[in-house]
Amino acid sequence: MEESTVSRLWNAEDWADRIKGKTLRCLIASLPGVGDFVVSNALRRRRRSLVESLESVGLTVDLSSFHRLLTVEQVPEQLLANALAATYHVANGALQETSKHLARFWSRRPDEVLAVIWRPSSEGGIFAKTVPLLEKAENMARILEVNLNSQNSMIAHATLVHHVARSSGHWIHPPFEESPGRRMAMSHRSLIMGHILHTGDEEAVQRYHHELQGNRLLSMVERWAFPTYNRDVGVSSDFSLPGSVLLRRTAEEFLADLWTENEAYLRYLLGTAIPFMLRHDSTFGLRAEQVARAVQRRMESTYDTTTRRVGGETVRRLLG
Numbered sequence: 001m002e003e004s005t006v007s008r009l010w011n012a013e014d015w016a017d018r019i020k021g022k023t024l025r026c027l028i029a030s031l032p033g034v035g036d037f038v039v040s041n042a043l044r045r046r047r048r049s050l051v052e053s054l055e056s057v058g059l060t061v062d063l064s065s066f067h068r069l070l071t072v073e074q075v076p077e078q079l080l081a082n083a084l085a086a087t088y089h090v091a092n093g094a095l096q097e098t099s100k101h102l103a104r105f106w107s108r109r110p111d112e113v114l115a116v117i118w119r120p121s122s123e124g125g126i127f128a129k130t131v132p133l134l135e136k137a138e139n140m141a142r143i144l145e146v147n148l149n150s151q152n153s154m155i156a157h158a159t160l161v162h163h164v165a166r167s168s169g170h171w172i173h174p175p176f177e178e179s180p181g182r183r184m185a186m187s188h189r190s191l192i193m194g195h196i197l198h199t200g201d202e203e204a205v206q207r208y209h210h211e212l213q214g215n216r217l218l219s220m221v222e223r224w225a226f227p228t229y230n231r232d233v234g235v236s237s238d239f240s241l242p243g244s245v246l247l248r249r250t251a252e253e254f255l256a257d258l259w260t261e262n263e264a265y266l267r268y269l270l271g272t273a274i275p276f277m278l279r280h281d282s283t284f285g286l287r288a289e290q291v292a293r294a295v296q297r298r299m300e301s302t303y304d305t306t307t308r309r310v311g312g313e314t315v316r317r318l319l320g
Helices: 003-009 021-030 034-056 063-071 077-092 095-105 108-117 131-145 151-168 182-199 202-213 216-229 248-260 263-278 288-299 305-319
Strands: none
Touching: 034 077, 063 077, 077 095, 077 108, 077 131, 095 108, 095 131, 095 151, 108 151, 131 151, 151 182, 182 202, 182 216, 182 263, 202 216, 202 263, 216 263, 248 263, 248 288, 263 305, 288 305
16 A cells, blocks of 8 residues: 555545545455444445435434344344335335335345334334334325336335235225236235235135136236245246246245245135146245145144145145
8 A cells, every 4th residue: 555545544534435446455455354344334324324314204213123123133234224225215205216226125035124114113123103104105106006117116016015015904005996907917916915914814815816817917927926036037027937947945935934924825825826836836946745744734733624625735736
């Protein structure tokens, strides 16, 4: 390093913001702790900026809950900050930024972090109050609904209606009244899934199952959803899948969902989701037998006769 560079920055409090390139790489390689400081400083600055921005639109971050999520729940701060940034754009009414940011959450781990945003801090979330967020999210969802002109906007709208329904049970728009077109098909499914996860509504599971039987577009979205959400395949704009799909990640996530979600969603997984997935990958990620045994164990813990019957049919499908 040049002596003049060291002299210029020696007493500068903002040296980490001013130093870059070859000089920064040299410091990181030479001095213990510099690399960690640079990372933590960047995260701290972004955190402070986000907290102030969210406060300006009426959303107060509970900093003790934020710290708990990082240290106890081991949520990566980068993902949590991404979720907060998306939330700010929703609350600020920024249509294009909302579409761009929320589209990045169509993936299992980022979406799990985004789900934290919708719970109040008293229930493990991050905001002191979530009612203002839900109101702003509904307003943005209605704006997006008349601007579904890109893949990002469709994913963003689906994400919003899903999380509002999942956290509050509220339908932003009523399902089942009319068949959705291509632009609303993904949101239709996401809304129903959010409702089922919140309420355990078994009638909604049955209605959705029957709806799929006569609707080619909704059936395409259903087949497309799990493989893309779990990153077994890339996201396509026309809801198509490659001719050959190996559902390795989907099978792994399914094994966890068997035990963590309510009975109605379990029935949806067994009676609707798995049959659709097996049409594209009869091996279920080369784990069909393992999944079948897991379903059998799960059925031992339920006393609902319909769920047990559907579970038995699923096991037979898996074992071929």
